[in-house]
Amino acid sequence: MLSLNRSGFLRGGGTGDKWRSQRRRAAAAVVRCCSGGEGNGRGFSIESTMKEMKADAASVLDLGSKSAVGGGVEDVYGEDRATEDQLITPWSVSVASGYSLLRDPHYNKGLAFSQKERDSHYLRGLLPPASTSQELQIKKLMHNLRQYEVPLQRYVAMMDLQERNERLFYKLLVDHVEELLPIVYTPTVGEACQKYGCIFRRPQGLYISLKEKGKILEVLKNWPERSIQVIVVTDGERILGLGDLGCQGMGIPVGKLSLYTALGGIRPSACLPITIDVGTNNEQLLKDEFYIGLRQKRATGQEYKELLHEFMYAVKQNYGEKVLIQFEDFANHNAFELLAKYRTTHLVFNDDIQGTASVALAGVVAALKLVGGTLAEHTFLFLGAGEAGTGIAELIALEMAKQTKAPLEETRKKIWLVDSKGLIISSRVGSLQNFKRPWAHEHEHVDNLLDAIKIIKPTILIGSSGVGKTFTKEVVEAMTSFSERPIILALSNPTSQSECTAEEAYTWSKGRAIFASGSPFEPVEHNGKLFVPGQANNAYIFPGFGLGLVISGAIRVHDDMLLAASEALAQQVTPENLSKGLIYPPFKHIRKISAEIAANVAAKAYELGLATRLPRPPDLLKYAESCMYSPLYRSYR
Numbered sequence: 001m002l003s004l005n006r007s008g009f010l011r012g013g014g015t016g017d018k019w020r021s022q023r024r025r026a027a028a029a030v031v032r033c034c035s036g037g038e039g040n041g042r043g044f045s046i047e048s049t050m051k052e053m054k055a056d057a058a059s060v061l062d063l064g065s066k067s068a069v070g071g072g073v074e075d076v077y078g079e080d081r082a083t084e085d086q087l088i089t090p091w092s093v094s095v096a097s098g099y100s101l102l103r104d105p106h107y108n109k110g111l112a113f114s115q116k117e118r119d120s121h122y123l124r125g126l127l128p129p130a131s132t133s134q135e136l137q138i139k140k141l142m143h144n145l146r147q148y149e150v151p152l153q154r155y156v157a158m159m160d161l162q163e164r165n166e167r168l169f170y171k172l173l174v175d176h177v178e179e180l181l182p183i184v185y186t187p188t189v190g191e192a193c194q195k196y197g198c199i200f201r202r203p204q205g206l207y208i209s210l211k212e213k214g215k216i217l218e219v220l221k222n223w224p225e226r227s228i229q230v231i232v233v234t235d236g237e238r239i240l241g242l243g244d245l246g247c248q249g250m251g252i253p254v255g256k257l258s259l260y261t262a263l264g265g266i267r268p269s270a271c272l273p274i275t276i277d278v279g280t281n282n283e284q285l286l287k288d289e290f291y292i293g294l295r296q297k298r299a300t301g302q303e304y305k306e307l308l309h310e311f312m313y314a315v316k317q318n319y320g321e322k323v324l325i326q327f328e329d330f331a332n333h334n335a336f337e338l339l340a341k342y343r344t345t346h347l348v349f350n351d352d353i354q355g356t357a358s359v360a361l362a363g364v365v366a367a368l369k370l371v372g373g374t375l376a377e378h379t380f381l382f383l384g385a386g387e388a389g390t391g392i393a394e395l396i397a398l399e400m401a402k403q404t405k406a407p408l409e410e411t412r413k414k415i416w417l418v419d420s421k422g423l424i425i426s427s428r429v430g431s432l433q434n435f436k437r438p439w440a441h442e443h444e445h446v447d448n449l450l451d452a453i454k455i456i457k458p459t460i461l462i463g464s465s466g467v468g469k470t471f472t473k474e475v476v477e478a479m480t481s482f483s484e485r486p487i488i489l490a491l492s493n494p495t496s497q498s499e500c501t502a503e504e505a506y507t508w509s510k511g512r513a514i515f516a517s518g519s520p521f522e523p524v525e526h527n528g529k530l531f532v533p534g535q536a537n538n539a540y541i542f543p544g545f546g547l548g549l550v551i552s553g554a555i556r557v558h559d560d561m562l563l564a565a566s567e568a569l570a571q572q573v574t575p576e577n578l579s580k581g582l583i584y585p586p587f588k589h590i591r592k593i594s595a596e597i598a599a600n601v602a603a604k605a606y607e608l609g610l611a612t613r614l615p616r617p618p619d620l621l622k623y624a625e626s627c628m629y630s631p632l633y634r635s636y637r
């Protein structure tokens, strides 16, 4: 049974799941009726839930007597699209109004509530008289943000906004993506994680610690949203290149998911950030009185595995098998194992292995348009043989194998990796971790990167070790000594861990390097010429990749989907971008880029028989675009 209280919230007579889903359905139904469809298809997705809700609610609610609050049909997008023809007569009911409405970030519009909305939603007097537009709110916020000189202050201001007015947060991020990405994401999010205990205000996701063992399903049910499409989960052991930040790694899933929405158009209520807290080996944090996590050393072995296993199956039980679980910033040993273990039973994606691979391959493919030659005609050297290094190497070898029809074992031989012990070679194989073994080629011992460059003579150098300042002047000069236009990717994050800066790459190579980096760098002037470095960050890939999985209802991730994402991204690089040395398209076009990636990934999912949303939409690009969340305000009638 449902009833309505004075502040307009639905009250459930029942408890637990039943009550929660009734409440969500109520909100969804109201939203649908009052705000209309957002785009193709989406507006018609909840007919059956409306009917149910109408039946549920009609007996206890005075339908139509209160005004309604719209919140966007994306609230239920993805539930049931098959009911388009059966739309029933609109009806309305309030789910939130008055003071509660102003405190609800999903529906709050602040000063943008119209005078009519203020009357119909008990807001009179709760706001100052002026009504403003969303545009004016954006202008004011940008003005305010730019007053802060310290990036972390901007980060905190952005998080406050997200907690206060979600649509405004996303509109701001979409409209000013190039300026704000470095704030809500790399590099500032790294500093935010380091200081998370100090800046923590409200939980923005779920914390699952060892204390929750045996109760993870219950914990998931505590989250207020039911129809989750994307989870980003970390255990905080390797946050960017900053090491073990334990529970404070939460900033990463939160940041990644805000990009899923802003860049990829996944609705915010479908996103769930999760941190698994098994302790930390970071002594500094263990001693820090403001640390927010478990104060113990990391659990490992069986204890770790069991917690993760319970988590994976609780997610599947609670949300079904089409929820995407993105692993983020796990340490190498767990990252590879988790991906291998769950890729055949769950829809999983490791952003650091697979997302980074896809973005790096796209950059290399685009760069080849500048330097000429096919992938197989180039020689690759990596500094760093962890998730990113071996992930990229494998995807490049796969693409080479597809292009040349040569066996994968052969194409891998064009790719060399250096780790902290020198060149990875076959004589080291006994002591190598599994994920490094495919890269142990026949060669004599080589001690360090510089020597390896001189001997191997790579035309493409990729840094992925998480250690900064390793591409020294000698390294860059060595690359330039046998290659007219060496391709140099410094992928480690955040900026402090970058293998070299853009300025160093262009200066030391005398303007000949084609350079991109994981963290953003400003354009550089060298000898009167402007060089614009690209940002080879997985943020280009994962939002569109996830959207492609969601819109096709994919149930597994296949390597060919990563190649499809990479191909779509490389195709977005224009001759004009290339003429400036840019091997990635500007982020300001990211929503279009994400839609292209999503369409290509979804097409691959259908081709591979991994898509469950049938029938296949005839125009996947249009379909992807029509499904993307828009942060424009709804009008509440």
Ligand SMILES: O=C([O-])CC(=O)C(=O)O
Binding pocket: 186, 239, 240, 241, 329, 351, 352, 492, 493, 518, 537, 538
């Ligand atoms: O978050 C980023 O900027 C890229 C990434 O996944 C990492 O460095 O781990």
Ligand SMILES: [Mg+2]
Binding pocket: 240, 328, 329, 351, 352
């Ligand atoms: Mg990462």
